[in-house]
Amino acid sequence: MQRPDWAPETIDVERPSVARMYDYYLGGSHNFAADRAAAQAMMAAVPEAPLMAQANRAFLRRAVQFLTGAGVRQFLDIGSGIPTVGNVHEIAQRHAPDSRVVYVDVDPVAVAHSREILAGNDGATVVQEDFRHPDRILAHPDVRAALDLTRPVAVLIVAVLHFVPDDDRPAELLRALRDALPAGSYLVLSQASDDGRSDAERAEAQRVYQRTDSPLSVRSRAQLTTFFDGFELVEPGVVWVPQWRPETPESAENAERAVFLGGVGRLGG
Template identity: 50%
Template sequence: MSVERPSWASSEVDITRPSVARVYDFYLGGSHNFESDRTFGQTVVEAYPALPTVLRQNRAFLRRAVRHLAEVGVDQFLDLGSGIPTVGNVHEVAQAARPDALVVYVDHDPVAVTHSRELVDDRPRTCVLDADFLDVEQVLDLAVREGGMDLDRPVALLAVAVLHFVPDDRGPAETMARYMSALAPGSHLAISHSRSDGEPEAVAGQQLYRQERSLPSMHPRSTAAIAGLFGDLTVVPPGLVPVPCWRPGPADTVDADEATDDHPLLAGMGRRD
């Protein structure tokens, strides 16, 4: 049976196999996903019913982190593995706080890149790079040449729910260190990451990603290993905590109050002094 291809999915997009970006979109209640993504995503949700809530908490962390960075004077944002556009994107939050903020999105999922570009097509000081964020030199070169980023001024590097798809042998900590060493003092790194020492149901859901051959495996890490991703940066209070507990606002207090010690997703921020 043939699968209808919508106009926004180019011919190089394989709609019969799930993709990380589109499955994430499904979890968040988005519309840019296919039957293959929904089928896999539902299987994961059956193993870990709290997952959609956890990922909404993750998006809320991203928004709070961006607002905090804008408040401390950072006006350049480099969003790695940015995914498919959803409500509360980085440019919406950053430019609401600082209209002159520059936002550069980086992804290499064709659907994510296409939709991000459609979203920001007429938006000033916002661009989308089609690149693998593990290629640090290429990303920074494109961020400067195509995005207008000034690496002599502080940059907010966002690695939100993306590094747990990078195996140890690809050097996630080393990759973050290479980015931060190329960025000016005053730059910040925000991370959220799935943990291996979290809720047992969450660990069961993580295993399903390893079994789905068309998706990159998840590589959840221990709390100590996630903390190590910040290298020698100065950790911003409150440190590495469950995502709902990172500087919660009034709308987030219920989630923060209900967060347990084994919450499956940790978040933190570091600053280059």
């Protein structure tokens, strides 16, 4: 949440950050002791956590490859976190060097880190904002400078929505974004789901994330599907992320163990 101009903000690395925990799941070292401790607690409760992060990251890669293949050259990655291996601009610009990417994250450390990594890349930039303020994101001068909102944009909100409780009205936030996009734009969503999980696993995961700055809001496939309201889902719809356009049939096996559901929607018209 954007603080009022006068309110203090401290950078507390003693408090686990979901962005850095995610980096740890992916095998990165862009994290601090508190992040690792929280991630390890999560892995004790849900041993597949690293697998989930990897599967989700692989989904992001396949989705961006699909989008560049579909001709999209503008990407708005909201909740981008620590821009660790295989981030959007690397994938997109490898396929289409003229791709422009704007990363948005609320975590100031993630933003500072992104800024360092993106220095010298004219096609990619980072903005510190919260998904909960789509109006501010869309009005941000750096977003306006990088993206032409009269041409198709792919909005990526990957592994973020489970940190957005229903009280924050995610469907309305997504609608605000959708209303700013021209036809031919895309929406990529993935989020943790507790479909098929035991009660004990749910409770433990909640307990771990309660200590971070972002408690969990898991959702069902039906709920995630409603978030694509106004978009046409591309094949195969909302599925466990390994099942979304897998590269090999084997990689889609035991897909529900990935915990993440994901999908890609296209704005028609």
